[in-house]
Amino acid sequence: MIIARTYDEVFITNCITHPTVWNASGDDSCGDAGLFFLKMQDGIIWIRAEDYGVFMLHAHNSILFECHTMLLPHAHGKAVKIAKQALAWAFENTPALRIITNVPDFNVLALRMALKTGFKQYGLNEKSFMKNGILRDQRVLGINKGDLSCPL
Numbered sequence: 001m002i003i004a005r006t007y008d009e010v011f012i013t014n015c016i017t018h019p020t021v022w023n024a025s026g027d028d029s030c031g032d033a034g035l036f037f038l039k040m041q042d043g044i045i046w047i048r049a050e051d052y053g054v055f056m057l058h059a060h061n062s063i064l065f066e067c068h069t070m071l072l073p074h075a076h077g078k079a080v081k082i083a084k085q086a087l088a089w090a091f092e093n094t095p096a097l098r099i100i101t102n103v104p105d106f107n108v109l110a111l112r113m114a115l116k117t118g119f120k121q122y123g124l125n126e127k128s129f130m131k132n133g134i135l136r137d138q139r140v141l142g143i144n145k146g147d148l149s150c151p152l
Contacts, residue, residue, distance in 0.1 A: 002049075003048070004048055015070040044057070052071055052072060065100075080117055087099060088148060104138050117143070
């Protein structure tokens with residue numbers, strides 16, 4: 001599988017705004033999916049996994065990056081492998097020593113994928129995400145460089 005940095009704004013936008021992606025994670029206080037995520041800005045690295053989707057890495061500082069995953073429906077069944085390869089790429093091609101992600105408590109599939117990928121839950125960010133007019137908790141997960149154990 002080809003994993004590489006991308007600047008293809010059309011593909012990125014199509015992934016972000018795909019109904020299954022946006023409906024699964026979209027914050028209902030932001031009606032425009034295109035505005036929900038940062039596009040081409042400093043501190044943002046977009047990683048493309050062939051035609052399966054994209055991962056957005058947002059630098060918090062020089063070694064800590066936050067990851068958002070936007071995989072399209074045809075990635076079903078391959079998501080863990082794709083995510084592991086994207087993480088391996090990120091650790092090899094960026095200064096990241098730690099990658100974190102926040103998973104809304106209602107997104108059971110995303111939580112399962114993150115855990116199977118190797119992320120560990122470190123905390124709970126209470127009432128930090130709005131879905132259907134209700135403030136929901138997000139699970140805070142992280143993985144360190146060197147902790148990614150998988151056959152790619």
